[in-house]
Amino acid sequence: MLKERGERLMTLEALDLATLSLRDGEKWASAPEGVLPAWVADMDFPVSPVIRRALVDRIDTDLGYPAWYDESHGGPLGEAFAERMLGRFGFTADPAHVRLFTDINQAMQIALHLGTSPGDPVALHAPVCPPFTETLTRLGRPPRPVPIRPRNGGWHLDLDLLADEIRGRGGTPCRALFLVNPHNPTGRVFRREELEELARLAAEHDLLVISDEVHAELAYEGHRHIPFAAISEEAAARTVTITSGSKAFNLAGARCAVAHIGVRRIREAVDAHRGLLFGQVSALGVDALRAAWTGGDAWLDAVRALLARNRRAVAEGLPEGVGYLPPEATYLAWLDCGALGLGDDPSAFFLERAKVMLFRGPDFGPEGRGFARLNFATSPAVLDELLTRMRTALPR
Numbered sequence: 159m160l161k162e163r164g165e166r167l168m169t170l171e172a173l174d175l176a177t178l179s180l181r182d183g184e185k186w187a188s189a190p191e192g193v194l195p196a197w198v199a200d201m202d203f204p205v206s207p208v209i210r211r212a213l214v215d216r217i218d219t220d221l222g223y224p225a226w227y228d229e230s231h232g233g234p235l236g237e238a239f240a241e242r243m244l245g246r247f248g249f250t251a252d253p254a255h256v257r258l259f260t261d262i263n264q265a266m267q268i269a270l271h272l273g274t275s276p277g278d279p280v281a282l283h284a285p286v287c288p289p290f291t292e293t294l295t296r297l298g299r300p301p302r303p304v305p306i307r308p309r310n311g312g313w314h315l316d317l318d319l320l321a322d323e324i325r326g327r328g329g330t331p332c333r334a335l336f337l338v339n340p341h342n343p344t345g346r347v348f349r350r351e352e353l354e355e356l357a358r359l360a361a362e363h364d365l366l367v368i369s370d371e372v373h374a375e376l377a378y379e380g381h382r383h384i385p386f387a388a389i390s391e392e393a394a395a396r397t398v399t400i401t402s403g404s405k406a407f408n409l410a411g412a413r414c415a416v417a418h419i420g421v422r423r424i425r426e427a428v429d430a431h432r433g434l435l436f437g438q439v440s441a442l443g444v445d446a447l448r449a450a451w452t453g454g455d456a457w458l459d460a461v462r463a464l465l466a467r468n469r470r471a472v473a474e475g476l477p478e479g480v481g482y483l484p485p486e487a488t489y490l491a492w493l494d495c496g497a498l499g500l501g502d503d504p505s506a507f508f509l510e511r512a513k514v515m516l517f518r519g520p521d522f523g524p525e526g527r528g529f530a531r532l533n534f535a536t537s538p539a540v541l542d543e544l545l546t547r548m549r550t551a552l553p554r
């Protein structure tokens with residue numbers, strides 16, 4: 159059964175509904191019969207053949223304990239990460255600063271655990287991707303969200319408001335800044351001037367900066383991702399940059415994320431705990447990500463072209479009255495359904511009436527009330543069906 163499933167999912171053309179519904183990952187398996195899932199940030203596209211080959215090679219060669227457990231010189235992905243950053247974004251990363259974690263959230267948790275103290279507030283932009291608020295709260299680092307708001311046909315970062323929040327508004331000042339750039343769910347790509355101002359604020363308030371850049375490779379034409387740590391050496395030395403293959407290469411199940419830890423004391427603390435506390439990533443995840451970065455560009459180009467097409471199709475096919483600013487990066491459409499009168503959680507309406515499963519807006523915090531997030535990383539045919547269902551569910 160699994161083999162049959164695997165063979166049918168091999169090609170981009172095979173993304174018909176019957177085939178997709180065979181999937182047993184969270185996105186498709188969680189959708190009740192007849193419902194189209196467009197919520198969790200996984201793409202429906204089959205993995206790059208280059209990655210598939212690397213995984214089979216790993217299994218055929220040696221799936222015993224890897225030889226790279228000592229990561230103090232950057233580990234098995236240090237060089238591949240540095241080359242990728244330089245080639246794609248002009249960022250000169252230090253391979254020796256790279257450490258591996260199972261996912262973005264774990265890397266963020268460890269950076270906060272080792273780099274801040276309980277009670278230290280953390281500034282971040284809202285709406286906030288749900289696991290982050292929970293992570294900060296559970297770690298006892300109070301989140302200090304600063305809204306990104308629509309202005310002049312785009313999403314606006316209010317840096318004065320952020321500066322006020324960092325200063326603590328008369329209470330405890332922030333000790334860390336958590337950036338999600340490109341931003342999920344708005345798809346906003348931060349501009350160089352904004353990053354420079356953020357770097358200035360970080361220096362002024364001596365903040366630890368954690369920069370989640372997992373959507374970076376999915377910026378659309380006309381938008382350029384700039385890693386925060388590329389702004390200056392000073393910025394790099396206070397920053398933990400986190401990325402993985404889970405978005406651009408659809409590798410969320412491979413469980414391997416990369417952190418470039420510019421902060422020496424955090425790097426040393428990670429090394430001191432290694433193996434005892436944090437576990438290790440899988441050899442399969444490492445090989446998958448290396449293959450993606452070193453040989454996956456043709457696949458990525460094809461996916462990016464399809465996403466650009468789908469992004470336009472969303473603009474043309476959404477129900478009338480839904481507010482949509484096409485994202486500057488990634489495959490998530492943040493839909494303002496406020497004018498439709500569907501209440502705080504419009505996804506409930508679309509699930510019941512359209513049989514389309516969107517991500518609940520209110521899960522992203524108060525800024526998400528009246529919003530829903532649509533994932534358009536699927537085949538044109540499935541997207542067309544999804545948009546048609548959404549349109550026809552609403553009264554004319």
Ligand SMILES: Cc1ncc(COP(=O)(O)O)c(C=O)c1O
Nearest residue numbers: 199261262263342372402404410
């Ligand atoms: C901005 C952002 N960070 C992190 C993640 C989770 O990534 P991972 O599965 O590698 O932890 C997501 C997933 O949607 C995301 O959008």
